Amino acid sequence: MYWEPDRECMDREELEQLQFERLQSTLNRIYSHVPFYRKRFDGLGILPEEIGSLADFSRLPFTAKEDLRESYPYGLFAVPLREVVRIHASSGTTGASTVVGYTRNDIRIWSNLTARVLTMGGVTKDDVVQIAFGYGLFTGGFGLHYGAERIGASVIPASSGHTLRQIKIMTDFKTTALISTPSYAMLVAETIREQGIPLAALSLKYGLFGAEPWSEQMRQEIQEKLGIVATDNYGLSEIIGPGVSGECREQNGLHINEDHFLVEVVDPDTLRPMSDGETGELVITSLTKEAFPMIRYRTRDLTSILPGQCPCGRTLRRMARVRGRTDDMLIIKGVNVFPSQIESVLFEIEGTEPHYQIVIDRKGGLDEVTVLVEVGETIFFDQMRRQRDMMEHIRKRLAHELGISVEVKLVEKKTIARSEGKAQRVVDNRKL
Amino acid sequence: MLRVKNLEAGYGPLKVLRKVSLHIGPGEIVTVIGANGAGKTTLLKTLSGLLSARGGEILFEKKDIRRLPAERIVFLGCSLVPEGRQLFAPLTVRENLILGASVQYRRKRQGEVKEDLERVFALFPRLKERETQLAGTLSGGEQQMLAIGRALLSRPRMLFLDEPSMGLAPRMVREIFVHIARLRKEFGLTILLVEQNARGALGVADRGYVLETGRMVLQGPSEELLSNQDVQRAYLGRSPEGDA
Numbered sequence: 296m297y298w299e300p301d302r303e304c305m306d307r308e309e310l311e312q313l314q315f316e317r318l319q320s321t322l323n324r325i326y327s328h329v330p331f332y333r334k335r336f337d338g339l340g341i342l343p344e345e346i347g348s349l350a351d352f353s354r355l356p357f358t359a360k361e362d363l364r365e366s367y368p369y370g371l372f373a374v375p376l377r378e379v380v381r382i383h384a385s386s387g388t389t390g391a392s393t394v395v396g397y398t399r400n401d402i403r404i405w406s407n408l409t410a411r412v413l414t415m416g417g418v419t420k421d422d423v424v425q426i427a428f429g430y431g432l433f434t435g436g437f438g439l440h441y442g443a444e445r446i447g448a449s450v451i452p453a454s455s456g457h458t459l460r461q462i463k464i465m466t467d468f469k470t471t472a473l474i475s476t477p478s479y480a481m482l483v484a485e486t487i488r489e490q491g492i493p494l495a496a497l498s499l500k501y502g503l504f505g506a507e508p509w510s511e512q513m514r515q516e517i518q519e520k521l522g523i524v525a526t527d528n529y530g531l532s533e534i535i536g537p538g539v540s541g542e543c544r545e546q547n548g549l550h551i552n553e554d555h556f557l558v559e560v561v562d563p564d565t566l567r568p569m570s571d572g573e574t575g576e577l578v579i580t581s582l583t584k585e586a587f588p589m590i591r592y593r594t595r596d597l598t599s600i601l602p603g604q605c606p607c608g609r610t611l612r613r614m615a616r617v618r619g620r621t622d623d624m625l626i627i628k629g630v631n632v633f634p635s636q637i638e639s640v641l642f643e644i645e646g647t648e649p650h651y652q653i654v655i656d657r658k659g660g661l662d663e664v665t666v667l668v669e670v671g672e673t674i675f676f677d678q679m680r681r682q683r684d685m686m687e688h689i690r691k692r693l694a695h696e697l698g699i700s701v702e703v704k705l706v707e708k709k710t711i712a713r714s715e716g717k718a719q720r721v722v723d724n725r726k727l
Numbered sequence: 728m729l730r731v732k733n734l735e736a737g738y739g740p741l742k743v744l745r746k747v748s749l750h751i752g753p754g755e756i757v758t759v760i761g762a763n764g765a766g767k768t769t770l771l772k773t774l775s776g777l778l779s780a781r782g783g784e785i786l787f788e789k790k791d792i793r794r795l796p797a798e799r800i801v802f803l804g805c806s807l808v809p810e811g812r813q814l815f816a817p818l819t820v821r822e823n824l825i826l827g828a829s830v831q832y833r834r835k836r837q838g839e840v841k842e843d844l845e846r847v848f849a850l851f852p853r854l855k856e857r858e859t860q861l862a863g864t865l866s867g868g869e870q871q872m873l874a875i876g877r878a879l880l881s882r883p884r885m886l887f888l889d890e891p892s893m894g895l896a897p898r899m900v901r902e903i904f905v906h907i908a909r910l911r912k913e914f915g916l917t918i919l920l921v922e923q924n925a926r927g928a929l930g931v932a933d934r935g936y937v938l939e940t941g942r943m944v945l946q947g948p949s950e951e952l953l954s955n956q957d958v959q960r961a962y963l964g965r966s967p968e969g970d971a
Contacts, residue, residue, distance in 0.1 A: 312732070315732065344941075400951050583947070
């Protein structure tokens with residue numbers, strides 16, 4: 296099932312021509328409309344009309360999160376505010392917030408792109424879609440809401456939180472598709488089990504999850520516990536929100552909406568381009584945005600472009616699931632560690648719950664990492680030996696995977712705080 | 728069908744087109760809108776070989792036509808309906824039409840000319856009525872029909888139309904745009920339409936490009952361009968606030 300087959304299955308040569316035309320228009324427009332970009336281009340002595348190839352394009356400077364912050368709130372807008380019909384802002388979990396805007400055309404295109412992603416994940420007009428993303432400044436709720444409505448699905452704007460109420464809605468309203476973060480889907484699944492609600496009471500078929508990195512193992516677990524097909528989707532407010540890319544039912548990477556976004560993968564340190572299949576930082580240029588165009592935005596998300604064609608028939612290239620962020624990469628004892636690596640290991644181990652937290656301390660100049668893992672009640676009481684064996688097993692597996700030794704602590708179920716949005720997986724006490 | 732990349736053209740020291748890229752798929756009606764002096768006519772002249780390009784590529788059905796002479800481009804199936812019609816005033820309507828068929832003789836398909844004349848007369852019955860009249864005595868709208876008819880006699884697959892609505896009475900302008908839609912429907916033509924009348928052009932076209940001082944600044948489906956506020960302000964003479 297395609298939403299826009301003529302675009303999603305476009306001949307590559309035609310797609311590249313379209314991308315190039317849109318890139319040239321975007322560059323010409325931002326040069327005359329956005330002083331920030333004009334200053335940058337002038338500083339490098341580059342005129343947009345000199346950009347005649349992607350090689351020329353790679354001479355243009357990157358745009359970073361800091362540039363957005365310094366332009367707070369409207370400095371990077373390419374249209375006057377009276378043409379803006381919507382404003383969103385990023386939560387600023389790691390700093391000051393950034394503000395983005397949309398014209399009426401931007402909203403139309405955005406809805407279309409999230410409609411594509413929803414269709415890829417299985418949603419049709421016959422579905423009842425429960426959106427458990429926050430509705431507000433965060434782009435997740437509204438972005439997917441408009442796409443689901445565009446498809447003609449019945450949309451329940453449940454917003455985030457109130458898990459028991461979500462589950463009641465889910466059973467009573469016969470929700471067939473759940474839209475949320477993967478960690479929230481986990482919490483929903485767990486709560487359903489605790490409440491003793493049988494899977495048969497649910498009508499769920501599909502889950503579309505995004506807004507945070509998750510592992511393949513976590514997908515398996517969610518699919519099993521909720522009896523659904525779970526797909527990944529990706530986006531960020533600085534670019535548009537959800538709708539940048541999404542997985543089809545093949546579940547083998549996220550198709551990038553390349554007719555609207557030009558993507559590059561670069562080495563986050565040297566900024567040199569990476570080949571297909573190599574992991575690096577994702578860099579995105581918007582090709583059709585009117586209010587808030589972005590040129591070579593460094594997303595800080597780590598992924599790779601997957602080589603080869605997808606059996607689904609789409610010609611849009613795929614990116615691997617985001618394996619972490621350049622800024623949540625932990626450097627522990629000089630070794631690069633991603634929380635997602637730890638998650639993968641924990642999911643493989645029988646008896647652990649999919650909840651964990653990584654605590655890092657520095658004692659006497661040395662990093663110490665403790666991984667808190669929840670375990671099921673069945674093995675926690677009066678089985679000291681099984682506990683010890685399990686801790687040892689996890690420690691060994693983590694040491695093998697990460698290349699450094701970490702402490703493992705088993706904790707009782709529900710010890711680690713649950714999140715209704717993006718999960719808090721890392722507590723870094725090192726004050727670096 | 729037509730794919731243009733980084734096209735550059737100008738006159739003497741004057742740069743007019745600055746890396747212009749566009750494409751037109753088979754059966755599409757695509758418009759390029761822009762103000763006077765934006766480079767619209769230069770674009771069509773360059774595409775049809777009347778002006779040589781200084782850079783870039785022009786692919787017609789994947790064949791590079793950038794350095795081909797104008798008559799060769801007509802032979803391949805791209806005909807231009809020039810700005811200001813450029814008819815032969817002292818010749819009759821019929822004679823003007825036949826002039827357009829010269830390429831058919833070169834193709835050794837002169838047998839089709841009679842049939843083509845009938846098709847043009849069916850499309851524009853007014854030309855049939857004035858078949859023996861001198862072109863110079865026609866009204867502006869009729870002259871435009873004749874210019875289009877003449878291009879049709881070359882049996883093109885793609886038509887470049889340069890400001891067909893220019894200088895016409897409002898009623899005639901509407902009629903010309905209706906005819907353009909019929910050219911696709913009844914003649915199966917692919918059309919590149921260059922216009923200052925943005926509303927009319929976007930009304931008939933599937934997609935559009937906005938050309939400003941030789942640079943493409945916007946492109947997209949017609950309905951998107953019609954709701955773009957820059958387009959509204961600059962080309963539709965409407966203040967964004969007044970738009971419902």
